[in-house]
Amino acid sequence: MTDMIEQARAILRNNDRGGYTVPTHRLYPFQWNWDSAFVAMGWVTFDEARGFTEVERLLEGQWDDGFIPHIVFHAPSDDYFPGPSVWGVEHTPPTSGITQPPVLASAVRRMLDHAKDRAAAEACVAAIYPRLLAHHRWWQRARDPAGSGLVSTLHPWETGMDNSPAWDAALARVPTTTTTPVQRRDTAHVDASMRPRAEEYQRFIHLVDLFRDVGWQPEKMLAVSPFRVADIATNSILLRAERDLLALAERFGQAGHTAEISARAEQMRSAIGGLWSTRLGLFQSLDLIDRTPIDVAISAGLLPLYAGAADASCTRAIAATLQRWAGQVRFLVPSTAPDDPRFDALRYWRGPVWAMMNWMIAEGAAGSGEAGLATDLRSSTRDMIANAGFSEYFDPRDGRGIGGRDFSWTAAIYLLLS
Ligand code: GLC
Numbered sequence: 001m002t003d004m005i006e007q008a009r010a011i012l013r014n015n016d017r018g019g020y021t022v023p024t025h026r027l028y029p030f031q032w033n034w035d036s037a038f039v040a041m042g043w044v045t046f047d048e049a050r051g052f053t054e055v056e057r058l059l060e061g062q063w064d065d066g067f068i069p070h071i072v073f074h075a076p077s078d079d080y081f082p083g084p085s086v087w088g089v090e091h092t093p094p095t096s097g098i099t100q101p102p103v104l105a106s107a108v109r110r111m112l113d114h115a116k117d118r119a120a121a122e123a124c125v126a127a128i129y130p131r132l133l134a135h136h137r138w139w140q141r142a143r144d145p146a147g148s149g150l151v152s153t154l155h156p157w158e159t160g161m162d163n164s165p166a167w168d169a170a171l172a173r174v175p176t177t178t179t180t181p182v183q184r185r186d187t188a189h190v191d192a193s194m195r196p197r198a199e200e201y202q203r204f205i206h207l208v209d210l211f212r213d214v215g216w217q218p219e220k221m222l223a224v225s226p227f228r229v230a231d232i233a234t235n236s237i238l239l240r241a242e243r244d245l246l247a248l249a250e251r252f253g254q255a256g257h258t259a260e261i262s263a264r265a266e267q268m269r270s271a272i273g274g275l276w277s278t279r280l281g282l283f284q285s286l287d288l289i290d291r292t293p294i295d296v297a298i299s300a301g302l303l304p305l306y307a308g309a310a311d312a313s314c315t316r317a318i319a320a321t322l323q324r325w326a327g328q329v330r331f332l333v334p335s336t337a338p339d340d341p342r343f344d345a346l347r348y349w350r351g352p353v354w355a356m357m358n359w360m361i362a363e364g365a366a367g368s369g370e371a372g373l374a375t376d377l378r379s380s381t382r383d384m385i386a387n388a389g390f391s392e393y394f395d396p397r398d399g400r401g402i403g404g405r406d407f408s409w410t411a412a413i414y415l416l417l418s
Contacts, residue, residue, distance in 0.1 A: 011411035029077035037103035042412025066138030069095035109244035142218035149271030165342035176202035233300035281321035297337035305364030329396035352393035
């Protein structure tokens with residue numbers, strides 16, 4: 001076993017807080033939703049039981065209506081703002097009241113497929129499957145009640161890409177006023193130039209105040225939110241997750257489940273197809289307040305490849321887009337197009353490379369007949385991590401590791417790529 005694999009495993013072990021893994025020590029001291037899905041797949045490469053425990057602990061945060069929060073606050077910590085009292089959610093364990101991209105069903109399917117202890121894995125998945133189905137039903141009921149085929153995202157944190165330039169215009173409609181005093185802790189742990197700006201934080205907290213005041217009721221949140229987008233990442237990840245859930249339903253579901261899931265997936269596939277931009281050479285998110293496509297080229301716009309929603313000509317155009325970007329930065333995939341004026345190589349989702357995005361894009365390329373692209377992306381991601389360490393994100397110009405250190409999902413992706 002290589003030293004890097006040993007180090008990656010050690011990061012997961014060190015970030016283990018008892019059946020759940022924190023994204024990194026101090027900066028993110030709780031369990032995060034999509035982080036845990038990647039991390040669970042990483043665990044399964046060397047400890048299958050622990051991988052399934054990660055999922056079960058995340059599901060401790062699931063609400064009765066199927067919602068899965070973006071954070072589960074298993075144990076108190078002063079290192080993070082906003083903590084449980086700001087969210088004001090009544091649940092044990094305490095949780096946030098917004099969600100995150102639903103990678104979970106895809107992770108569980110992959111974990112099952114790779115498990116060597118078949119009987120144990122099947123028993124775990126049989127118990128988890130109904131919870132995943134409830135979650136996907138929640139997405140449709142709570143976030144696409146009109147049946148458009150695209151789910152709404154109501155907070156930049158829900159997209160997992162907090163300060164992406166794709167949200168600049170939509171977020172500008174959100175007032176900067178808050179009832180909760182903003183007491184950031186993140187900039188005590190990481191250089192402020194690599195984090196969202198103060199004004200963005202005011203708006204993030206304004207939305208939290210607003211949703212808390214309507215009691216976290218889905219229909220009210222949809223109605224009052226001044227921020228409402230059909231995020232291309234969330235929609236692509238949900239479509240992929242529906243396909244993976246379908247495979248699980250064939251083995252663990254009941255009569256009617258496969259037809260129900262297939263219908264949702266087909267509707268999403270066709271709606272996502274409508275978000276293609278020939279000019280940008282990738283897919284776009286849609287601003288649902290003014291119904292306009294969001295005209296910014298970001299790495300999320302490549303994820304329909306991962307969802308199996310890009311036809312042959314879109315797939316070719318996406319490969320060309322990546323080739324163009326490769327001529328402008330040394331390391332793929334920058335989170336924002338390097339030739340976009342809003343590109344910022346260091347600032348979080350405005351330019352840096354994120355390992356789990358690369359992994360999903362490579363999975364998509366491999367599944368869409370772009371095997372060469374998938375191989376190149378996988379090996380450059382592995383090299384980048386090997387050179388820079390298990391950072392939160394990376395400078396696309398030189399591959400330097402930036403943001404938080406010893407990051408769980410970066411370690412997990414390294415394990416998946418090894
Ligand atoms: C940041 C990221 C988000 C991630 C979280 C924990 O908020 O933008 O995607 O889930 O940190 O790592």
